[in-house]
Amino acid sequence: MKTYLDCIPCFIRQGLDAARLVSGDEQIHEQVVRRVLRLTVDLDMSQTPPAMGQKIHRLIRELTGNEDPYRDLKKQHNQFALELYDLLEPTVHSTEDPLETAVRLAIAGNIIDLGVKTSISDSDIQKTINDSLTASFDQTMLEQLRSDAECARNILYLSDNAGEIVFDRLLLEQLPTEKITVAVKGQPIINDATMADAEFIGLTKIVEVIDNGSDAPGTILETCSQRFRDRFENADLIIAKGQGNYETLSDSDKNIFFILKAKCPVIAEHIGCEIGDMILRRTLCADEDRKLILKGN
């Protein structure tokens, strides 16, 4: 997905919000805003929006001298989500279709996204969980995911944020974990999950976790490690969480299922849905191609 003109005011606002979250120094806020403006003047609009997000947050880390400004928030989100895990894990098992419930909760977990909203209250999260269990949802796509997960030999699961990764664990536990590799970010970027988060929430104990070598808030393959790119290439099923992964991989020819909550108007329009909709959809890779991919051809 390319960058739209509507993304530009949002880049500036995100830069300002992030600068304020990380530093109380108004001079730094102004420096961030002016440098983001300078970056956007000559912006290549054919790039995906997270390519700019990557630059903005590199800037913020540079100007504040803080290599992981969201460390404490990520920890808070992980801890809060782990408390929910203890309540939600039995719920998943007690439902008629645990995979469906787990996918729904994985989408609910996607609300924890500081790139879009700077603060999220606990009650917002509770409401999102409740809504996610009843909201309308693409059942055909769910059946495709179920069947692809059964047939696939190599599944790559692209995680999104800290906290959310606990909800991903609920879903991963309903999938054949022996065939799955989970990827986290290679370096701190906003509140995206890194290896430290995967370890903290116990994910590394149940599934293989690798880092993608990149500090982009999405999956920009050129900025990822060779090891990750090999896994990406060899996967016959990819499950990609969140807006950043949708923005960076929506044009891919791989067999990718996107799981996200549409939180921004540009993405909602690109998907053809309403803001707030729960999205499970896959790349436009034709059914025939998909079957070939899954058969290893």
Add this chain to the structure above:
Amino acid sequence: MKTYLDCIPCFIRQGLDAARLVSGDEQIHEQVVRRVLRLTVDLDMSQTPPAMGQKIHRLIRELTGNEDPYRDLKKQHNQFALELYDLLEPTVHSTEDPLETAVRLAIAGNIIDLGVKTSISDSDIQKTINDSLTASFDQTMLEQLRSDAECARNILYLSDNAGEIVFDRLLLEQLPTEKITVAVKGQPIINDATMADAEFIGLTKIVEVIDNGSDAPGTILETCSQRFRDRFENADLIIAKGQGNYETLSDSDKNIFFILKAKCPVIAEHIGCEIGDMILRRTLCADEDRKLILKGN
């Protein structure tokens, strides 16, 4: 009022919204956004926000080759407001305090502001009118306005938008029109009222109307004509409508009553009110000074 960092993403969004309203050509939209970005990179934050608005809309007029892009919208708003005038004028007369009702309606009229919201529905306007008649309101300030209007010898009324100017007429009819000069903008700027609007809605028949010689969406004295500046200097009471006039004159030492609806978070914080509040307030000119001004000392 200076420009705040929060104004910057809003400048970009306003530029984009306005470009889209005026032209269907995406290349022009992109040109506008890139040129606005270039202007903001080295922005002097001590300027008022309307100084930037003036530059943005000059740009849009230049790039679209359209000297008055909002002409049709202004006409629509005038016509719609004139229909309301016929209903509201008897309401003003039938209330216990016609001046209070007229001030309330003048604030309601301030909803018609394309600088903040690109589209306003008729039902939004009806709701605003109803709310404005009952919302809480600074009675002390109203009494000061009533008394100042009685004592003053020269009243200058700074109008804001087309459409809104019809609501201003309701208020002007409750004031000593023989002492009043109404100022409109010197050139088309967004949907601000110009002389054509004042004539169209019949304002020129009941009060003296002058133009301020400027194309700023507010009152930036340096960009106004000498004639206007003399009137401004000689007025012992100034009534200023809307956010643009508040932003450009809030630091003035003149006796100014601001009448507006607080529509943006930065202005609401500057005033110390909530977004949506109906505001009647005056400059911090001390009571003693005010009395001297009104006595002509």
